[in-house]
Amino acid sequence: MDNQLISTTQAVDPVFIFIFGACLVMLLGITAAMILFVVRYRRSRSPEPTSDRDGSLWLEIVWTLLPTLLVLAMFYYGWSGYLTLRTVPKGALQTKAVARMWAWSFQYENGKTSDKLYVPVGKPVQVNLESKDVIHGFFVPAFRIKRDVVPGMKNHVWFVASRPGSYDIYCSQYCGTGHSAMIGKVEAVPEAQFTAWLNEAKEEKEGDEGMAHEVFEKFGCLGCHSTDGSQKVGPTFKGLYGSKVNVTRGGKKETVTADDGYLTESIKTPAAAIVEGFPPIMPAPEGITDAQVKAVVEFIKGLK
Amino acid sequence: MSSDATVTPVTGGFWEDTGKRGIASWIFSTDHKRIGLLYLYSVLGFFLVGVFLGVLIRLELMAPGPTIMTAKTYNAVFTVHGVVMIFLFIIPGIPASFGNLVMPIQIGARDVAFPRLNLLSWWLYAIGAVIVLTSLFTGGGAPDTGWTFYVPFSARTGTNVSLAVFGVFVLGFSSILTGVNFVTTIHRLRAEGMNWGRLPLFVWSLYATAWVQILATPIVAITLLMVIAERTLGVGLFDPSRGGDPVMYQHLFWIYSHPAVYIMILPAMGVISEVIPVFSRKPIFGYKMIAVSSVAIAAAGSVVWGHHMFTSGMSDTAVMVFSFLTFVVAIPSAIKVFNWVSTLYRGSISLEAPMLFALSFILLFSIGGLSGLILGAAATDIHVHDTHFVVGHFHYVMFGGTGFAFFAAAHYWLPKFYGRRYKEKPAIVAWALMFVGFNVMYFTMQVLGMKGMPRRYFDYLPEFARLNFVATVGSWILVTGLIIMLVNLWRGLLKGEPFEGNPWGGASLEWITATPPPTENFEEDPVVTHGPYDFKRAGEP
Structure with missing residues (x-):
């Protein structure tokens, strides 16, 4: 690794440490002062207030200026770390x-x-x-x-x-x-x-299965459809072929058999018939070829 | 004879002196106190709905994988949790309920400037709420976009976004009208002698809030109409393939919704500025700085919206400017905290329920505010943006801040209006449970976010399982405390010990009038002779 190259993690983590550290000091300070005052000046020990001081210009100036300086430092440090995130090294x-x-x-x-x-x-x-x-x-x-x-x-x-x-x-x-x-x-x-x-040359898997996997990769099908029977966002492929499926088509419920025709339709126009219990959200795979659809259908057939 | 058998309801003052009873005497009343209570019960009702949904979210996240619901239901649940909590509870929360109840009395007025407009505001709130609720059960079902309604997702989803968004649009008018009413009231109806330097800090905070309500709300209203136009007419305002821009939506949304954060928190800070001096018997430290910082927060808070968008793809220059301005807004908040803590110094501190809620506000708000510095710095924001760190952060500010201030206000002012009080011990037990449960739940979320768990996640990887379980246990503790608190308040206010006079020694005007106050607040218009924290002269106007 190029020794001059600062990774994004190395750029961000010191900023975290600086801000967390400063916050911890402030939080402990505020909490300690509160607890101290509440204990020391509780009514049983301090039945009457011993001061009616209602302000101090000096204190106000101090606790306006100090946080201002502190947050300006945080801003600057945060910004310079951010610049590292935004500046792509040459030759990436x-x-x-x-x-x-x-x-x-x-x-x-x-x-x-x-x-x-x-x-x-x-x-x-x-x-x-x-x-x-x-x-x-x-x-x-x-x-x-x-x-x-x-x-x-x-x-x-x-x-x-x-x-x-x-x-x-x-x-x-x-x-x-x-x-x-x-x-x-x-x-x-x-x-x-x-x-x-x-x-490496594209690993050409033989026949339909290879093409089906290409489709899955391109369109991300397996993000929603599992191949092992587990339930994801969409129906699983496993055991789908030949099964009876309850769908809603044009507002009407019907039961269909998941055959070649049904599967082809569901891939090309997913909104046509929606399987009961699943949301109507699958986008139509743009530019999919008939050969690819056929390959996917054959793949599903194979998942008994 | 048993006193339990004949529970006398609240008597006296504005409860009886008009001679009117029944529901119509409430929903058509122009008395600011009745409208305040209408708001109080409306927002509390929605708060409970929101809490219930929040508990469901935590139950779902208790373990990885589907636990009690499907992903689609979960998405609707967190969306409705957000919409209900933000638009139906926390924005109207303190200003419309306690602001209405207390503010006119605190400035020595008989009512707000426009009592009928005030009633209209509540009706708009009710109508907006009904529309939002209707959207959950009609059309494509409850919206699943998150409360931010980001396009293009909100323009595509089949759920009932249009109606929900229209409901929020109507709610916006309620908020604007309340703002107009409060600004006018505070300018025009102050009693003789109630100059700007004698305004209670709660009133100052409402004044700053009201301006934000008037100026910022119209922008979100227009933006939400644009979403409806996008969905129904397909205008393409936010669709890049038709010359629109999805990031533009985010700008428009946050131009309102960030200032809205200050609509939520400023009145809460006002409550704290009332409670802390009264229970310390000492004038508030730095009155002017606290008042000025409210206005400064309202002004500077209007130009920091871009910090919600550091990862959106907006220009790096914009990231720099918004990061800088965000840090500027941190300063007046810090000033307030220092002044509150200094007020305790050499006081005579009584740890009763309102004070416990107020002190824990300071702590929880500080944790929320300090974690906000991580989010304000550009480099660190990138890592924690859109993670559970943000969820923890804003719950610290909104729930630990505004929520706890709301409870402080309830324990501080409601006995005044009911003439009866809650029991102190259960109130303290409830507070302790809520404080512990709160931190267990939300601090854990911040840790989860640091470890990289994104927000709005129905499911998560096994490495996040243990912390999520801890957070869910925290939610149970929190809710237990909440239930005890509400039951104690409810029982106490209806049939508790009588509450009379000025037991806490408050020096602002609500403590010199009768308990409960009469319909026009004072027997005769007060002439103010001292400031609101001049406790030596408490009891005089």
């Missing part, structure tokens, strides 16, 4: 995070896509943020970074992972039913490993 690796309800996907300059953000340890990474629907928030607590992902707006963050490891990405801006399930990962790996991963 360029990546893009695409947010949609409710999944993250990541893209690299060579066109590689991934559902995890792989990064090389010790190298600065710039993440350009793009939203496909509503406002999301890209938040990695371990790096102290956060930025809203606003549709139609160019936002970015940067960070450097000092140690290899796996770090959580949360969505910090409330975005609906699946908000808290919108968790991604930063995978920090040694640079050589990263380069190999970035340049």
Whole structure:
């Protein structure tokens, strides 16, 4: 790692320590004075007030000026730390995070896509943020970074992972039913490993299953639909094919069999028939091909 | 004969002297005290609704995964908790209830300047509240946007956002009219001798608040209409694909909603400035500084809204300016705290219920305010923004601050208006439970936020489980205390010991009139001869 490079965590943590420290001193001071006065001047011990002093110009000046200086220091310190967060080091690796309800996907300059953000340890990474629907928030607590992902707006963050490891990405801006399930990962790996991963030829899984996984990655389907029977925001894929499903279509309730036709319709126009007990919130996957839809249907068939 | 069998209701004063009884004598009354009590019971009712929803939120978060409800229900629950608590409880809370009850008496007036407008304000409040409640059970169901109604989510969701937002729009008029009424009253109806330097600090705080209500509320009203236009007409004001801007919504929303924080906290600070000197038997320290700082907070607080948006993508210059201004607003708040604590010095302090609530206000407000410094500094805000740290922070200020001040006011002033008092011991037990439960719950939330748990989370990773459980236990302690307090107040005010005269030795005008006060407050208009904290002359006008 470049020794001159200050990580976002290193820029922010001293500011936390400074402000928390100053706050703790103030809080202890105020509390101690209150307790001391209440004990010392309680009515049983001090039946009459021993002073009727109602102000002091000097005290007012002192306790106006001192907090002013203190908060100015906090402002300055906070601002300079913030500048580090906003100043992307030269030569940072360029990546893009695409947010949609409710999944993250990541893209690299060579066109590689991934559902995890792989990064090389010790190298600065710039993440350009793009939203496909509503406002999301890209938040990695371990790096102290956060930025809203606003549709139609160019936002970015940067960070450097000092140690290899796996770090959580949360969505910090409330975005609906699946908000808290919108968790991604930063995978920090040694640079050589990263380069190999970035340049490896696309792992072509055979046939439909490979294509289905490509679709899942691109549209974030598995953010809401599980493949193991557990309940998420949408119905699970497991055991779905051939089952009887209660849906509401055009305001009327009906029971249908989940066959090829039904599944194809539900993927291409999700709003047409809404499964009972689930919210009508799935966006239609823009630009999905018939071959891709077929691949997903075949994949679901396989999950008995 | 048993005294329990024939419980005499409250008697005397404004309760009886008009000779009118029944519901119509309340909901069509123009007496500021009756309107104040109408508000008090309305806001208390909604407070309890909000508390119930808050308890549900904590129960859901007690353990990871779905606990008692679905994600969709949870989102509606925290949205309605926020809308009810902010718009139906805490904004009208102290100013409309205790402000109406006490302020005209404190300045020696017979009523507010526009009594019928005052009644209209309550009706608008009631109508707005009914509209908000209707929105929960009609159309697409309770809104699930969070109380901030951020676009584009609020423009897309199928829930009944339009009606809820319209209800809030109507509530805004109630708030504006109360503001106009109070400003006029304080300017025009002060008794002879009640000059600006003799105004009780509660009145000063209401005066500053009223200006914020008048100036800031119209902006949120327009913004909410824009959301409705966006939803029903698809205008595209906030839609980037049609030339709109979602961040613009956030500016418009917070231009009101940050000053609204001061609508919530300033009157609370006013209550504390009344209670502390009375129970210390010592003039308030730094009267002028406290009065001026209320106005300074109202003014400077109007230009700090951008600190809600440091991560939104607005320019770095804007972040710098708003961060700087936010720190400026911290100074008058600190001045108030120092003056309150200095008032205790060499006093004669009596730790009765109102005083306990007031002293704990200072502590809880200080924790809330100091954690606000973390949020004001740009670098640290980025990490804790939109996490449970923020949830803890604003509950310290709004609940630990305004909520506890509301309870202090209830214990301090309600006996005056009922002529009966609550029992002291249960009040102290209730206070202690609430104080402990409060800190267990909200301090834990701040720790969770530091560890990175975002807010508005239905589910969370296992590493947050233990602290969330602790916070939920805190909520049970808090609610236990709250129930004891309310039952004690209720029983005491209806059938407790008689409350007469001026047992605490207050020197402001409400303590020289009869208990309960007559309809026009004083037998004859008082001529004021001393300040509100001149306790040696308590009992004289």
